[in-house]
Amino acid sequence: MTHNDGVQIRIIILEAGEHLESVIRKVEKGWVVRFKRGSSLLGKKVAVYTSITPEVPLEWSEGNDHLSVHCQVECQQAGSFRYFFNVEESKEEGSGYFLVMPSLQVNGKALELDGICCQTYLTKLLGPLPEWKNRLRIAHESGYNMIHLTPIQELGVSNSSYSLSDHHGLVKTLGSHYGFEDIRNLVEDLEKTWGLLTVQDVVWNHAAKNATWLLEHPESAYNCLNSPHLRPAYVIDRVYHEFGKQVGEGVWEHRGVPPTIENIHHVNAIEYLLRAEVLPKAELHEFYQVDLKAMTNLFEIFIKQAGGPTSDPLDGENLEIIQDPEYRRFGNTVDFERSARIFNRLRGDANSEEERVTRCVQSFKDALHQKNLDAARESWEVILAGLQAVMGGITYERIAENGPKKGLVSAENPLTTDYFLHLEADLGWKNEEHFAFDPEKSKLLMAFNGWVMSSDPMKNFALKDSQVYLRRELVCWGDSVKLNYGDKEEDSPFLWQYMKEYTQKTASIFHGLRIDNAHGTPIHVAENLLKVARQVRPDVYVFAELFTGSEYLDNVFVNRLGISSLIREAQSAHDSHEQGRLVYRYGGDCVGAFKQKSARLAPNSIAHGLFLDQSHDNPSPIHTRSPFDILPTAAMLSMASCAVGSNRGYDELVRNHIHVVSETRPYASWPQDITEKQGIIKGRKILNDLHKWLAQHGYNQVFVDQMNPDIVGITRHNPLSHETVIVVSHTSFSKNYVDWPQNLKHIPIGGVLENVLFEMKLNQIQEEWDLENQEILMGLKNFEMEIRENINFSEGNMFKIHNREYIELTNFPTGSVIGFKVRPSDDAASAFQTIYDSIGGTSDAPRWSSCRNTRTGLQNTKSLAHWNEVGLITRTGVDDEWTWAFWSEKIKLNFEKEFYVDSDTRGEFVNRREILKDSVGSSEGFTDFQLRPNFGIALAVAPDLMNPKNAWKALNSAEVLLGPLGIKTLDPTDWAYSGFYNNDDDGTDKKTAKGWNYHQGPEWLFVAGFYLQARLNIGLILGGPEKRYAIRQTQERLGNAYKHIMNSPWRSLPELTNSNGENCRQSCDAQAWSVGCLIEACTTLNALSE
Template identity: 30%
Template structure:
């Protein structure tokens, strides 16, 4: 008798809750790990194989909604089934399914495809089963015979992403048997020696900046603090050697770790070994996975560029940048002349800015940048005369031009594309017309002047004047745009309340940030070769368009919000275009992949897509279970999806600090923070039907085994939702310091990865500048002066247990200034409710209006609650230590729960106590009556 099937009790997206002690070495994929399972005898008590089914449209391609499928980590191999209904599809005609998933093992190669023939029977649905046993992002499509002889039809592509397998240290429960938070001294959330599989929703990520952590010998205390507060992953800003600006994101040497973090001088090889060791300690002893930034867009302006100027964009390799360099140089010249010319250098009013812009505009005019746009009238006349003199005239063969006016002739010249070099800006007067062609044209137009070369030259000059009119207008428009951008920048830097408010304009604090880094190794170096554009970003830019390449004039029009300490890297279309740079950055990427558990793609939207693809492919060959999150700003969800599919991004970073009010925050949580609303069947994937059947071995043996088939309707993009990132202002500046506690509670109850930054829990009063600040973190642990850290420990611990425990259903309810969040296990009916009193603005200490939470046929009891009290916001910054606002985290006393009877069915009710000011949270445990697990009845 075969073993009786064991139907999994969890919903389709639930991982295993634990696993045995595991080998943490970097995995390799010599063969498809699922082959042994699918081809073996079924063992006693073995769970059903999961089969996730995607149904294609009749034409063989997925619908838009089903074009992207996110699948769970393959803790146990499972199957992705691609199916079509047999009736009405042409795909049965010699059809094959092609995919870049390595069906039979081996490393993933983007240009290597496996194929499976489609069944030809028409009495049932056609399907192909793909065995899934390792992480990655893959594509597929269907090919079949068309109607014409020899024609092959290719369907739309579909993509599926398999989440990585991440393993962290198991922990003891955060709550006692009577549902009260346990202190660490009482054994709460204690790290255990075994590992558990942690899904992406279970990640609690903390950003840390190594230069504020002190020497590496002191990092253990930082690990201990992060671990005690319940985090499961550290996000390290770049650990490499920094450039002159001291920003971690201005990397001087991608292959060398910052030596300043070591207690004693070390060579690069020793630095790598010691860094790997300390990261291993964070992971194995403190339960902290390691994520770091992958910075592919730029390098520090003082890096290796003297030796490899070809790695950047310069007028020598990108000629259209030539006038942008001249404009940048003119601005630098102007800055040094401002005091001499009586131009204001102390900016306190808009009138000062107007005076600066007017004077700068006059200075720019002296550079005659219009010469990069227009044709040189005199040179055009000379070229025409030379053509006549050397009998080199090319007869005109175009439309009849006899009797045409100069305006009409100019339009014919434009429409016939006779102007060479127009819009290339490679040099002054680069735009021109071949004198042999212009001579033929003008002879045909003015036949009566054919014996008067001088008259013909003058006639051609009049045509050139007409040609130049729109080109002068273009120059004027570009100049206005550049001056306008500089004016806006001056307002932000000097006048606006949220701006930088810098001091006197000088060489140290220039008029504007320079657009070019000049790295000439000596005075004889060619400026065109060694003047390299700095990187930056643009508002509403198309992420698929490189704004350093023509036809973009972003650097000429000063539209780039530039980082003056970072040079933009020039990868070209592939390694052949810049061999050294590709080798260098690939080596940098793979070295990190061997050490870290994941990458944060810095400025993913401005990383050329083909570069990101190549680098991540190389990284995943070394570490297939890399977790990839991305800072991605695109104009649409369709564009987001393009990057996610191509790069294999697991999570897109979003920031809760941008929520403006309660409704906005609730909407954000509905959009990003729930994979499965209450009483719905939406998980990793939008599932519509589930059925049991027999699965044939995908590797074509004769074995079958029972399976559970889940039909999919598509997937939403996974989110890493930050409470506050290292780029954000503090909550004390952006909202209120009290709001931090409410945000922490609300995000803890979302179905998404959650991120924070060191200082958020501690209530840092101001944004900490990554570049300029040199102070050190204060270690406060869970002490009285640690801000909301004690509450965060409970929230992170409870959140981890809900994710691992299958609490997949959730809801969010906004109510005046309150938000209530619920999480429930759909199998057991057990759950938790969090009530948060938000503090988007200062509203005093009153409880305010709120309605009670009433849960039908549900019992509830109080778990815990916290109030953050901040007596003063006036805090003088310590010159050496980064400290949070003085505060007290107050434990709420027991909040009663009432049990009531409605006309038809009973319900429990609880509301905010009298003392529940803005910036307070409380948590209740709940149990549905229909699934009674011995829950104590509230009275």
């Protein structure tokens, strides 16, 4: 949020070839996005389009000065918008995105995104609808302003909160006689009475395996009919299923594998049996091989019918196997025409046509046999890779110390997770294989969904080019079928319509959507469904959790989907230092950042964060850290300048993981089961109220101070008033309780201490932890909050104030939190206001040619005559015979005749024509005809020296000398040319020794400035296309100079460069005449452009 006055303008500089799909640029509704040509596009015709009006280019502002003209679009609706541009009506030359953040309102009042305080609830644990409000009331009493509900839709057979059997039905615990309108009424009531917005998950990429609509529309899934490449994976899946069932039945106990798997010996025995006996019998390779005998016979028939050998050139052709599209055993084939070109050849080892054919067929057979062997080897590698993955899962689930230790293999806890839905009776894999090829049964063999570690989220792992199901790389959710949208709506019309209606209904009820498994949802699907959502709720708040493993890919998802916030988790931090780094990373601008102007460059941003102290997927930090860390971590996050959130149960000190699948106990109700005295609820309200207040009042700068390994101080700063709020937290990332650390550094006040906001700590009042209520989700009872607010400076329990200069923390044990508010002194506030006033104004894109004074420097001889006439100089010339005026006229009459080399000039030294000589009558002779750029200086200061058309031709000829920044001081085709200057060269080559080539090739910038000035002068005289060309060329050259200045630590231009703009280390990095001559050209350019 920006707290500056005036229309906010964010400027995007366009550069040729830049496709910025991963650069996030956030703006707000009502702001203006302005586009300007970058250095690579100056002087070029550029058409800019946005997805707001994709068919019509944006209109450039008036003027010929490409440095100042712009086009812009006003951001009137929330969402993600793509821009792209063409150059000279060519193909798309560059693109990017800008993200317009939604405007959230609570009862008509704006809710800052950085002020969001969200609490997650598992809908299935809220009970019947009449009981919801009492269970949700804790969010209101704890100071939250947003509730996140897991799906309210009907759950599948697993009872997982994210496995939906009917996206258009309601969860059964709600009560059969309630409908979506009742939910809508509740959502509206929560906002009206408690100021709570409500958001809900959308589940787009899978459905429960018992969803009846999938049986009616199996094309909505990836099955063995529409995805026959999955058939081999299905067979292997059934092999594992059968083996696991046998283990549970004790079939393999005599081989060292009992039904209860509980040690490494059992695991090793399983691995051996699968590798040595079970998996080889599946003969996976046969799905990727050819029938050698059949193919050989067919090839022999083919070449006999061909009528003789071929003599066509081979061009490196090799025998290739064509995969059977139905993936049958030995169903693969070959291209017989190609095979004939390779093998049906004349042979020197054959005495007859029959023998030749026989030998050709044998060569084909041998090559085909080798292909089969290759397929067998590759298939076995796939089997071993899959086995390794399977054994990793078995080890974790059965014997790992940090695993669930499932023990007994049973139907409820199978040895391996099925990858495919199998509705038929278990008949053993050999008898089930034919199901995959049956036209009716195969369409019900549907692939389950899951996630793949370290995979590319932009790649669909269920498609033919993936072996995820075959290599058992999927961390599979055995309760949910992966949905198949295809590439477009026509590929799966029922599914698209089904999900559109579901999305619209959800968006019409709730204020926001959380995209479940966003990285696993095809991005084109999410894009289209979010468009549908925004049709019914334009300012829908969209947030998601992404596991792409790459910030680049995270940003691509944010840009394409218009994600408002990405979920960030404090539980990913391993210590307080890392947790503080996350607050710094996601929590706002750094303290001390300059006051920003209303019109400025659009910064490259990180995705806005929704920072959670615990998500519903995390186990309780009571186990992973300590109960004493609950409050300090909540306090640290409340000081982040972003959206924050928590999970129901965290504030109440629920010690066990409230699992999205297995948990069935309902939440406690307010006030029957729970009050503000439970856990940290009262402290949470103080922290949430502070978080909201900081966002509302512009405290958007953050500083994190690691005071010791466990204590972190976080500052929120208001850049306008320069008031600060400081909260210090004593975290506990281990079970060890620390009473009070010694030698903690003091907290400098740095102004006037206005208020001690609070002291809070969590106290353990009993040694033993109470057991949780077995019927209702209740937290620990042996802890209580100690809270003091608005404390007198002399009455603090945790601190002492010394001379109004610094604060000493005197009693600050583990689990403690303290907050201060500081304002600047009166003198400092006055100084700040003075600075604030002095740097007001507006900003535009960086711009050359701000100079408006007339050009100074060398003048032509006409000026000398004028100065004499007006009395500025008394002498009329060198002597009384030649006046300045006479001398000027003499030069003009003879210059072109002596210096211009026209197209008809002949002579032994003539190298290039239509040039201006650098000298006339030189002793060497040939040097008169060397092409050099110095004549540009003469044309710059005296453009009427010669016929402007010939001057234009000379300037055209000199274009070959132009480098990126400067201009070569000698023709690059000249024998004496050497473009790399080194004054330290002690060599024997005269061309370069001791920098001899100083003016024999290196590219000088001040001369290039005069060249541009000459272009503009002559272009002005000629007018028409020449004038336009001169303006365009100058603008393009200025672009290179601007790019260099912005990348230079000197913010200037060098004296010269080596060949083609390479840096010359012996050149001055900031040369006045390089800049000055360019500014002169800019002055003329401005005059021509106005």
